[in-house]
Amino acid sequence: MKKYFLILSFSIVCSWMNAAVDSVFVRYKLKNDADTTLKEFKDSDFHLKLKLVHLDLLNKERKKLKLSALQLDILASRIANQMCYEAATKRYVGHVNLKGLNPYQRYGLIGGKDHVSENISGYWTSSEIEVDSSSIVKSMQAYHKGFMDERAPNDLHKKNCIDKFHNYIGIGFYAGAKEFVYIEEFIDRAFVFESVPDTMKINESFVLKVRTQPGQFISSTISYYDKLPKAITVEEAKKHTSYSDFTKSVVTTLYPWDMANYRKGELYEIPLSYKKPGVYYIHLYRDFKEEKAKGDFTTEGKMIASGIVIVVQ
Helix, strand or coil: CCCHHHHHHHHHHHHCHHHHHHHHHHHHHHHHCCCCHHHCCCCHHHHHHHHHHHHHHHHHHHHHCCCCCCCEEEEHHHHHHHHHHHHHHCCCCCCCCCCCCCHHHHHCCCCCCEEEEEEEEEEEEECCCCCCCCHHHHHHHHHHHHHHHHCCCCCEEEHHHHCCCCCEEEEEEEEEEEEEEEEEEEEECEEEEEEECEEECCCHHHHHHHHECCEEEEEEEEEEECCCCCCCCHHHHHCCCCCCCCCCCEEEEECHHHHHHHCCEEEEEEEEECCCCCCEEEEEEEEEEECCCCCCCHHHHHHCCCCEEEEEC
């Protein structure tokens, strides 16, 4: 009976899939099969197709809003799946997991280098819920609609959904018999990172190597400090219904005129060093012009094109 149910669900989702979704499945399947990170949270072909159906709908919405299309990010999707599983089985919804890691730390510490912004929602019920393909896609759509229906000033999820800088997305869900959790991990990707350490020693110098696309420049580098994360309880996790994209502790600021000195063609070699143990979060801002002369500077209106996380011990 169970096998018949899965086959039936698969045929239903295939009937929904338009040519656009069907044509990209093979490409994403190759990426999904090749990635060995967090293999226990890898999407099955069935779940991957469900996400591509949902992604197609998200991109149709973005097109109407004159926003660029999103591509599915495999790593971010697995990180989202992992968070969905923990949140669903431990019965909480929040942006910090039980290890005390917020979204950019979860993404950065597992190998992500780009900027990430998270939306999360979920529910539990005493009665069993449907987990067939139609119900899963409808649930993802309903949660996304909930984000988009927000009104100012309580519209941070909506603002995240319609950010013009997003070009990739990780989609995660956990569909259980009595629970469903859904996550969107929006990614801002512009640079190629050639040399980024995961861990460093106190006062150890290193060079961050980043390559830009033609006609693009790194306008500034800002490093934020936070203490090493500590495990939290489920009750504490429930309180983290929002999170800050950076801390108040700025330890490094490199300005456009500094960045110009570190550029060799399209390659930047940025020297950095940190003085105390903790977690450092690095933002690199993208610009389309290079400013070599000292003067007024603002990051407003510029894309944050990195979410690098480095642990110093």
